[in-house]
Amino acid sequence: MRRYSLEEKHLNLLEKLIILEEQNFHHICEVCRNKKGSKFEVLIKSKAYLVEITNIFKKKATAVILEEREIVALKKPFLHLVLSMPKFSVFESILEKSVEMGISEIHLLSTTNSFVKSASKISVGKYHRWQKIMSGAMSQSARSSPLIIHPLSSREEVVSRLKQQAIPGIVAYVNATKTFSSVISPLKTPVQESLAMYIGSEGGFTQQDINFFRSQNILDFSLGEQVLKVETACLFLISLVKYQLQGL
Incomplete structure (x- = not known):
């Protein structure tokens, strides 16, 4: 219907x-x-x-x-996708799927490998287009609460914002030695109110980025041996977290 x-x-x-x-x-x-x-x-x-x-x-x-x-409300933990800004076409694909898969908020992140590094480079017209994409995805998925997009910000600003809300974070990193299971297990008990998932753009996060995240107690882990496209990594990680923490 x-x-x-x-x-x-x-x-x-x-x-x-x-x-x-x-x-x-x-x-x-x-x-x-x-x-x-x-x-x-x-x-x-x-x-x-x-x-x-x-x-x-x-x-x-x-x-x-x-x-x-x-309409059934979003399950806890509320999921925040912290995304190093990829190409606009890639982001729009991720945005649509994020709405459908129950992401609560997206935080656009400016890092070394971001496609866009300044919020001024994203026009008002882009946000209007993204709003239409979200509206269509909400209709498709019968979702009641809108997804919130936070403007492009530095990693320091984004991490500070999330820490003020006491939201723990995990970061996907291609050279990480820890597994997803090892970083997600401690977050199962007690049940988290929210969780932030950090994913890099094309080229991934640099060692400098990871060192900063580690200094902020954001745990890095590997998504496996294969190097995934940004949109694939997002869908894969969202699915893993929902399975482990939302009782799917």
Whole structure:
């Protein structure tokens, strides 16, 4: 069944209606070709509404609410992906999958091998595009809470921000001698509120980066013998952490 994320202003609980206007009308009725009688789910905050289109006008449509249900919240620990900024096309692929896989926040990191090293190099238009990608991924995955993207910052700023929230961290490093199992086991008990996962961009983290992370008690580990692409490493690590810490 198709799902669409909408803002709360489109919800009329008194009359049990969803109002489709402007861009939402264009996307749902004109692009996706939903007609009178079409049924789909609308996601608004923590609720999913099964609706049926009852009226279509020139630039507006109404849909009656048939059922509603609670959307399952993200599981703890809340996962933070700390990502050394890769190429934009690579990041957009990671962003979409991060929304679908339940990442809570992404912290963009500026390191030696980052594709972009200054926040000023990322235009407002990029953030608008990323917002659309996240909206589509939220609809696809029936997710209620939005993913937060933190602006590109230095490793010192990012680590300081996470330490202020008492969020422990682990970092994937191709030359690490420790295994994933050895660094994740101590984090199972007690159950963590949140966990930060650090992944490098193309070229990975330098020894200088790793030395800094170690000085901040961020544990480095290997993801195996193969050298993985950035997007592969992200999906692999997210899957491992969810399996070990979220009871999948």
